[in-house]
Amino acid sequence: MAVNIAVVGATGAVGEEFLRILETRKFPIKELRLLASRRSAGKKMQFRGADYTVQELSKHSFQGIKIALFSAGASISREYVPYAIESGAVCVDNSSAFRMDDDVPLVVPEVNPQEIAKHHGVIANPNCSTIQMVVALKPIHDAARIKRIVVSTYQAVSGAGLKAIDELQKETMSVLSGKEGFKRYLFPHQIAFNVLPQIPQNNAFLSNGYTSEELKMINETKKIMGDNSIRVTATTVRVPVVRGHSESVNVETEKKITAAEVKRLFSKAPGVTLMDDPANQVYPLATNAVGKDDVFVGRIREDESIANGINLWVVSDNLRKGAALNAIQIAEMLLCQTAG
Amino acid sequence: MAVNIAVVGATGAVGEEFLRILETRKFPIKELRLLASRRSAGKKMQFRGADYTVQELSKHSFQGIKIALFSAGASISREYVPYAIESGAVCVDNSSAFRMDDDVPLVVPEVNPQEIAKHHGVIANPNCSTIQMVVALKPIHDAARIKRIVVSTYQAVSGAGLKAIDELQKETMSVLSGKEGFKRYLFPHQIAFNVLPQIPQNNAFLSNGYTSEELKMINETKKIMGDNSIRVTATTVRVPVVRGHSESVNVETEKKITAAEVKRLFSKAPGVTLMDDPANQVYPLATNAVGKDDVFVGRIREDESIANGINLWVVSDNLRKGAALNAIQIAEMLLCQTAG
Structure with a gap:
């Protein structure tokens, strides 16, 4: 069951890695929405052989999105994760914004996958090291x-x-x-x-x-x-x-x-x-x-x-297990849980 | 009281540093003898504005030498330190050859200067780290x-x-x-x-x-x-x-x-x-x-x-405190003890 995915911070080092890994792992994507700051909006990126245009991130960016992958720094996450949740998305956030919040799961799939199900709209991806x-x-x-x-x-x-x-x-x-x-x-x-x-x-x-x-x-x-x-x-x-x-x-x-x-x-x-x-x-x-x-x-x-x-x-x-891969593994588990 | 000094391994990274530090610390040198392997023999090196020719290391290299600074690896030290001692030199050895020998002082002047006096012809300079x-x-x-x-x-x-x-x-x-x-x-x-x-x-x-x-x-x-x-x-x-x-x-x-x-x-x-x-x-x-x-x-x-x-x-x-400087500090203390 393919879903709509947003990548916030698509043009960064981790953003580029998100695209590579979503592609090689054949993540079931219906629509891919690439989001970034105004500075990077309009930039073209390749995914599965097609051109995608990066859009400027706004509070309206998340309509119809099922999973939003955030990697644009803690302040962006603090501001936009609430909008994404409001739009019905589940966020996997690579920043430190919510990691230590008691009601936010902090997940490494090989270690504590059971925490994923406890989320309230956001799952935090830990620090790379x-x-x-x-x-x-x-x-x-x-x-x-x-x-x-x-x-x-x-x-x-x-x-x-x-x-x-x-x-x-x-x-x-x-x-x-x-x-x-x-x-x-x-x-x-x-x-x-x-x-x-x-x-x-x-x-x-x-x-x-x-x-x-x-x-x-x-x-x-x-x-x-x-x-x-x-x-x-x-x-x-x-x-x-x-x-x-x-x-x-x-x-x-x-x-x-x-x-x-x-x-x-x-x-x-x-x-x-x-x-x-x-x-x-x-x-x-x-x-x-x-x-x-x-x-x-x-x-x-x-x-x-x-x-x-x-x-x-x-x-x-x-950039992979320390960031993009771990987040995508979490997203894959989210999909399984929704499907199941 | 100026003394005769030999530097064994003069053309190496630590050897070059020996010369620089002997010069800047105004070490009291009467004769400076630069020794190295056959490969480096004949090479010219500068010291206090004069040219010195590197000589090939042999068992006869240490006649008249008061202090021999060794930095040419453990096997060279094992072979030639005994000749230097036999010639009446005291050796400060930067290799690992004798460091853990019970009757060889292993000295860092800021830590255990009192050990210097206990030498039997060789004082070991510890590992840099x-x-x-x-x-x-x-x-x-x-x-x-x-x-x-x-x-x-x-x-x-x-x-x-x-x-x-x-x-x-x-x-x-x-x-x-x-x-x-x-x-x-x-x-x-x-x-x-x-x-x-x-x-x-x-x-x-x-x-x-x-x-x-x-x-x-x-x-x-x-x-x-x-x-x-x-x-x-x-x-x-x-x-x-x-x-x-x-x-x-x-x-x-x-x-x-x-x-x-x-x-x-x-x-x-x-x-x-x-x-x-x-x-x-x-x-x-x-x-x-x-x-x-x-x-x-x-x-x-x-x-x-x-x-x-x-x-x-x-x-x-x-190359300095981790090697050449520490050895020269030991040599300076040796001189003081001899003088005193």
Whole structure:
């Protein structure tokens, strides 16, 4: 049963990925409505071999829409999600606007699909760095109960949008050529050949010294896992990578679990590809994750500094599983529930 | 009192830095002898405005030498340090050859200078990523006793030598230009716009899944701090940065210590520059650490996932404090002790 779909923020990095994934997954679409800001309205985009014209987002944009995929930032979501709901659409929102609201499900289909049915018109898509971590940690939590997580991230610039990719490439070129005078317009410091311990780059730090990205990893992990007793600390860092987030994840569990057991769990976990063959220099890499659906896990080692500890290296395509794919998986489940 | 100095591995990335630092610190040198492999012998290098010719390293290279600075890899050190000692030189060895030997001091002058006097002809310079971490952690350990460290690193390619810098730059150019066919000769995977969770790049993983770099951080930290009860786990990662290692360090202490107290400690700690003004986007950055002597610390936050936890972001120039500078500081202390 094909439905009418709206994509809000169609011309952004995640918007482009929405179209690619809707196409390759043969999502049953009757009408596709591409929405964006006035600046991008009129732009043509391709979908299934046809041209689509991007329309300017307004409160009237959602008439007849069954599912609206939002990825245009929190303030746009806060303003337009209510109109979409009023028009009868269900929204899957990739922004942080509603994620921590008590009556809004925050869903990663491999972890807490049961939450989808509880929605009141909007389902929140978690933060990219959180999604890939919980996909990897869910099997460990089920088997040995996770008590504490210490995570440090290596996040690609595409998490900050298409402009960030452009800035990284241009600044890299400028550094390599030795020319002075490159004008940054997005990042507060050089990102070419450098790492920045601040995500997002334009956001004030919280009074406890954490960034909002770090707080998202802490709070969203508990909500998605449905376990407030999990303790999390995070340091989130931007690296000069175009696409694909990597994460160094240290986990303490209640029950002892060996590295061999963790590898067995991952070999059958949904959405996870085990890549752990160090003898052959096989481990997850951002460049290999690009365009792939799965979360890749490797470098699985027992942490010998505590009784029950595991270290992991977790990599995924931040624009796919970290954003567009996860949202579309949610939309697919919504369709099944409506059909059923 | 000027002395005769030999630099072994003079033409490498650390060797070049030795010369720069000996010059700027006005190290009292009578004769400077530059030594390297046959391949580099005959090469001219500049020091204090004069030309020096690199000589081929042999067992006879150390006659009359008072202090020999070694940075040519562990196998060269294992072979030639005994000849240097036999000739009456004291060796400061930047390789891993002797670091964990019980009768070899492993020294970071800000942390355990008292160990220098105990040498029997060789003093080991620790691993780069360990040096900057212990400089930052020593004041915290003294104030609140560190129980456990979870560290993830963001290490520059220059830690793998001049060839690694060359490969990063050439591969980056190749990726940006979209040309196929770039031939890697050092790293096992693409390092341009990617991160590699394997250091060193050419070294087999240990049976417990760790790399030798990770094991160095674990073992050397305990030895330098003189406290085997400190528990450490590490994930070491290469990032596409030319110079300057960054580290995300999570610390659990026995006594509660606040972020404000930690900042106070750092503001007066030797060898440390506190860079922690998030409101103005001030935090340590690899690009800012290049050519500087200090270890830069920022992003100081209490880790709310445990009772007594602190998160830090620690950055330093891996070729200076992480290698050449630390060795020369040791040599300076050797001179003082001899003079005194």
